[in-house]
Amino acid sequence: MPALNRRVPPTTASALALAVAGALALPNAAAATPAPSVTSAPLAPGLYQSAYSERNDVLWATASAGQPPAAVTRSRLLRVDPDTLAVEAAYDAPPDATDGTIEAVYGIDVDDEHNTVWVTNTRNDSVAVYSQRTGRHLATVPGVAHAREVVVDERRDLVWATAYGTGSVVAFDSRTYREVRRVTVAGAGPTGLAVDERTGAVHAADFTNDRVLRIAPGSATARLVPTGDGPLSVALSADGRTAYTADQGAGTMSALDLRTGAVTRTVRTGEGAKSVATDPRSGRVLVVNRLAGTVSVVDPGPGTVTRTVATGALPNHVQVRPDGTAYVLDKSASGPGGEDHVTRIAPAAR
Numbered sequence: 001m002p003a004l005n006r007r008v009p010p011t012t013a014s015a016l017a018l019a020v021a022g023a024l025a026l027p028n029a030a031a032a033t034p035a036p037s038v039t040s041a042p043l044a045p046g047l048y049q050s051a052y053s054e055r056n057d058v059l060w061a062t063a064s065a066g067q068p069p070a071a072v073t074r075s076r077l078l079r080v081d082p083d084t085l086a087v088e089a090a091y092d093a094p095p096d097a098t099d100g101t102i103e104a105v106y107g108i109d110v111d112d113e114h115n116t117v118w119v120t121n122t123r124n125d126s127v128a129v130y131s132q133r134t135g136r137h138l139a140t141v142p143g144v145a146h147a148r149e150v151v152v153d154e155r156r157d158l159v160w161a162t163a164y165g166t167g168s169v170v171a172f173d174s175r176t177y178r179e180v181r182r183v184t185v186a187g188a189g190p191t192g193l194a195v196d197e198r199t200g201a202v203h204a205a206d207f208t209n210d211r212v213l214r215i216a217p218g219s220a221t222a223r224l225v226p227t228g229d230g231p232l233s234v235a236l237s238a239d240g241r242t243a244y245t246a247d248q249g250a251g252t253m254s255a256l257d258l259r260t261g262a263v264t265r266t267v268r269t270g271e272g273a274k275s276v277a278t279d280p281r282s283g284r285v286l287v288v289n290r291l292a293g294t295v296s297v298v299d300p301g302p303g304t305v306t307r308t309v310a311t312g313a314l315p316n317h318v319q320v321r322p323d324g325t326a327y328v329l330d331k332s333a334s335g336p337g338g339e340d341h342v343t344r345i346a347p348a349a350r
Contacts, residue, residue, distance in 0.1 A: 034348030038309060041085035042335025043342050044078060048106045049149075050329055050342070052321040055112035056132055057082060059319070059327055061342070062119055064093075064104035075104040077117065077130055082321065085342055091135035096124050103128060103140060107149040111159065111174050118159050118174075120147035127161050129177055139177045144170055151193040153200060160202050162190040169193070169204050169215060169222070183215050185222050192233035192275075196240040203243055205231040212243055212256060225261045228254035233275045235285065237300070244285050244300070246276040253287045255300055265303035269296035275317045281324040281347075288315045288328060295328055295345065312341040323347070 046065035053060060059080040066072035075093040080086070093103045107120035110132065117130040125145045129138040145165025152159050152174065158181075159172045167188035171181035189208030195201070200217035210229055213222040230249025236242070242264075243256040251273050255265035270289025277286050284306070285298040295318060297307040312332035320326045326345040333340060 036307075036309070036348050037346040038343065039085065039346075040312065040341050040343045042337070042339035043080065043085075043087060043329075044076060044090070045333065045338050045340060046072075046075075047316065047329040047331060047340035047342070049108045049317040050080075050319045050327050051108045051110045051117070052082065052319055052327070053110045053112055053132060054322065055110075055115065058088075058132070059342075060108060060110060060117050060132075061329060062105040062108045063090075063340075064102075064106060066104075072102045072104040072123065075102050077105055077108075077119065077135060079135065080342065082325070082327070082344075085344060089135060091130065091137075093121075093128075094137050094140075096121075096126075097140075107147065107161070109150050109152045109159070111152045111154060113154045113157075114174055116174070118150045118152060118161075120144070120150050120161055122147055125163075125165070127159075127172070141172060141177055141179065143179065144168075148191050149193045151195050151202075153195045153197055153202075155197045156200055158200075160193055160195060162193055162204055164189050164191060164207075169202060169213065171202075183213075183220060183222055185213055185224075188213060192231070192246075194234045194236045194243070196236055198240055201240070203234050203236065205234040205245055207232055207248075210247075210249075212245065214243075214258065223261075225256055225258065227256055227263060228252050228266060232273075235276045235278045237278060238280055238283060242300070244276050244278065246273040246287050248273055248290075251289065251292075253285060253296070253298055255303070265300065267296075267298050267303045267305065269298065269305060270294050270308075274315075277318045277320045277326070279320050279324045279326070280322055286318050286320060286326055286345075288318045290314055290316065295326070295343075309343075309345055311343045315343075 044063040050061040059082040061078040064075040079089040105119040168184040190204040192205040204213040228247030231245035233246040269287040270292030272291030274290040275288040312330035314331040
């Protein structure tokens with residue numbers, strides 16, 4: 001189907017509700033920290049993850065409506081203005097060539113070097129590539145069982161994806177879209193991904209076994225680093241020496257020293273911790289707490305929560321752009337047409 005070119009302005013009511021009506025809870029340790037600006041807008045039903053393109057100044061988001069046992073009835077790649085939160089265009093995912101089901105999109109990352117978007121088609125056991133310029137579907141690559149998340153290493157022309165169904169982390173050539181590497185850990189359940197572009201080391205959260213799988217460049221095996229209970233997402237510090245996991249089972253963020261393999265901090269953030277990202281500007285860590293309906297801002301040095309920001313119900317994913325602005329997608333279905341929301345958390349001016 002053709003792209004749907006439309007603009008959806010943020011709803012004033014939801015923005016004010018978040019910014020004024022108790023959206024920010026300040027622990028004592030954060031009393032002097034300037035409050036961020038919080039704005040929310042409805043995007044589409046079935047939001048899942050987002051990724052920010054510096055090249056195009058665009059926030060890309062995946063949306064797949066329909067839950068098991070029902071089939072997905074619509075799946076789209078959304079092009080969102082990161083400042084106004086307006087949907088600039090929406091591109092429908094194509095049908096699967098083998099069975100006619102929709103290639104429902106879930107995980108996402110952008111490759112600004114080649115001006116593409118990579119997504120995981122979780123239900124179809126594949127990954128797919130789209131053009132950032134036109135939104136056109138370029139390729140689908142099968143063989144990634146229960147593909148969950150994807151991350152781009154632009155420096156090495158690699159794209160990594162987790163295959164939860166086979167305990168594998170799979171690499172693709174970002175130019176040819178061909179699989180070039182696969183590391184499988186028996187019994188693992190890899191979910192979230194992070195790559196250290198300076199070294200090429202890839203880190204996958206192993207949700208099944210409460211650990212992080214660290215895959216060094218050229219290695220055919222993974223180093224196993226224990227972490228908290230039920231890690232779904234992983235992020236790295238700016239120097240690549242520390243990994244942070246969002247531990248769904250424990251409602252915590254764990255900080256891992258990757259040199260020693262030890263957990264150095266365990267910070268309680270909120271029930272259902274699901275997604276984690278680091279702020280490259282401040283070094284702080286943002287943790288989405290799905291069941292608590294909040295985002296925790298953590299100072300990783302002392303291991304303290306400096307601020308808690310309320311979002312829509314069931315927040316699902318957080319993305320932080322280079323200037324420290326965070327985008328949180330929820331699954332609240334609270335928009336006027338049942339849409340889920342994006343919440344933008346912009347750092348306060350100093």
